[in-house]
Amino acid sequence: MPGWATAALIFALAGAVASAQTPASSPDPPPAPSYKVSGVVFGDYYYFSQNHDAGWEGQQGFWLRRIYFTFDYTFTPAISARVRLEMNSNGQLGDERLTPYVKDAWLRWTFFRRQELTLGIQPTLSFNYTESFWGLRHIEKTPLDLYQWDSSRDTGITVGGPVGSGSTLTWHLQYGVDQGSDADTDTYTALRASARVEPAAGLTVEGAFARLAREPDASRTTGQVFAGYRGTRARAGFQYAYQARRPGAASSLPNRDLSIYSGFVVAEVKPRKLAAFARVDRHDDPCPDGASIDYLPLSPDAPFTLVLAGVEYFVIPAVRFSPNVAWVNYSAPKGAGVATPKDDIVWRATFYWAW
Numbered sequence: 001m002p003g004w005a006t007a008a009l010i011f012a013l014a015g016a017v018a019s020a021q022t023p024a025s026s027p028d029p030p031p032a033p034s035y036k037v038s039g040v041v042f043g044d045y046y047y048f049s050q051n052h053d054a055g056w057e058g059q060q061g062f063w064l065r066r067i068y069f070t071f072d073y074t075f076t077p078a079i080s081a082r083v084r085l086e087m088n089s090n091g092q093l094g095d096e097r098l099t100p101y102v103k104d105a106w107l108r109w110t111f112f113r114r115q116e117l118t119l120g121i122q123p124t125l126s127f128n129y130t131e132s133f134w135g136l137r138h139i140e141k142t143p144l145d146l147y148q149w150d151s152s153r154d155t156g157i158t159v160g161g162p163v164g165s166g167s168t169l170t171w172h173l174q175y176g177v178d179q180g181s182d183a184d185t186d187t188y189t190a191l192r193a194s195a196r197v198e199p200a201a202g203l204t205v206e207g208a209f210a211r212l213a214r215e216p217d218a219s220r221t222t223g224q225v226f227a228g229y230r231g232t233r234a235r236a237g238f239q240y241a242y243q244a245r246r247p248g249a250a251s252s253l254p255n256r257d258l259s260i261y262s263g264f265v266v267a268e269v270k271p272r273k274l275a276a277f278a279r280v281d282r283h284d285d286p287c288p289d290g291a292s293i294d295y296l297p298l299s300p301d302a303p304f305t306l307v308l309a310g311v312e313y314f315v316i317p318a319v320r321f322s323p324n325v326a327w328v329n330y331s332a333p334k335g336a337g338v339a340t341p342k343d344d345i346v347w348r349a350t351f352y353w354a355w
Contacts, residue, residue: 034075040068042138042352043089044295052299052330052341056093063089063096065295066138068103081107091294103153115161122158125174125192126150126210126222133204133228133237134264136277138352139324140308142239143262143281146296148289149222149243150210154190155179168199178212189213204228217248234267245288259284273314277324281306286333299341302330310350322350 043064051057067087074080084104089096106120127142127150134142145152156176163169171194178190190213196206205227212220224241239262247253264279282305290298298304310324328344 032074034073036070036072038068038070038072038355040066040070040138040352040354042066042350044348044350046295046349047347048345049347050343050345052344053297056297056344059093063091063295064098065089065091067098070104078110079108080110088294092292092297113161113165115159118158119156121153121155124150124152124154124176124190124210125158125172125194125208126224127152129194129196129206130226130237130239133226133230133235134279135235135266136312138320139277139310139312139322139350140279140296140326143260143283144222144224144241146281146293147260147283147287147298148293149220149241149258149260150212151178156190160194169195169197171195178214188215201230204230215248215250217250219246219248220244221246233271234265236263236265238263256285256288258288269311272317275312275314277308277310277312279306279308281308296326296328296344296346298328298344299330301338302333302341304328304330310348318354320352322348322352324348324350 041064043062043066045060045062047060048056048058051059065088068084070082070084072080072082082104083102085100086103087098087100089098102121104121104123106118106122108116108118110116127144130142131137131145140146141152144150154174154176156174158172158174160172161170163171172192174190174192176190176192178188190210192208192210194206194208196204198204198206205225208222208224208226210220210222212222214220220243222241222243224239226237226239228235228237239260241260241262243256243258245256245258247255261282261284262279264277266275266277268275282303284303286300286302287293287298287304288300290300305328307327307329308324310322312320312322314320324347326344326346326348330341330343332340
């Protein structure tokens with residue numbers, strides 16, 4: 001065999017051996033699933049050691065405060081949807097059977113420069129971001145939600161997004177029917193707006209406004225400012241909110257001007273294992289809807305300060321246990337002849353799991 005042919009054969013055999021020893025390139029990874037199913041359950045073992053209402057004092061037991069079952073679906077990178085069912089117990093020492101209803105049912109379209117348009121039953125702008133920053137909804141609601149200044153959900157349309165490419169400033173505008181998760185009866189309307197500066201770390205500030213037309217001649221107008229700071233192992237927030245309630249000429253209720261100051265700190269003592277938290281709310285006026293607050297009814301007759309404190313132990317990140325206490329200290333009522341209510345103290349062992 002000629003020399004050049006021998007060399008060619010050797011090179012061919014070497015190439016074949018090298019090709020056999022080189023693993024085939026891995027196939028493309030499978031596409032991400034278009035849907036996600038998740039859930040959350042939380043509740044408490046509670047004990048009301050002291051309460052302004054004799055019917056609550058001494059009460060103790062278990063209750064499941066919330067069960068969420070959520071289905072998220074992605075049609076395309078620009079269009080997604082969510083349906084969430086919620087079940088909760090009575091929260092007023094009444095019929096404690098869990099009652100299911102639709103919590104979320106929305107469709108979202110992401111368009112020009114990450115702007116979003118959301119249609120359906122969805123979170124309201126009044127405290128959606130504040131709740132995400134607080135991060136302890138299973139311990140307690142954020143102030144405007146807890147004291148029933150606004151609903152956590154509304155049926156309507158929201159549009160908003162970042163202002164410019166790479167901007168830390170975002171805006172949102174929401175129009176709803178102020179019916180929570182109920183159907184529209186063409187009686188109420190709600191307009192909400194928010195603007196937020198949110199860098200990747202450090203200080204974030206949000207301002208929000210809401211105008212709720214509860215009846216043809218009644219309204220609630222709310223303005224608030226929230227500032228939060230997020231560090232490597234702790235976060236803190238402060239909120240001020242003001243609400244003017246004008247019941248209208250046909251109502252016998254008085255005009256009310258309400259204000260709330262609230263601050264909290266959450267610190268990771270041991271990351272993903274143990275955290276401590278404390279929060280103080282000051283409601284400068286009596287809470288008109290206090291008696292109807294589930295799981296923590298308040299006296300509607302006097303201003304108050306709520307102190308909430310506890311620790312949270314992570315069995316695993318998705319399973320948590322939190323002993324905590326809520327103390328409501330009432331101030332002297334502004335009206336003459338009204339006694340100062342007895343303080344409320346409730347001890348809770350809160351449990352939480354998610355998947």
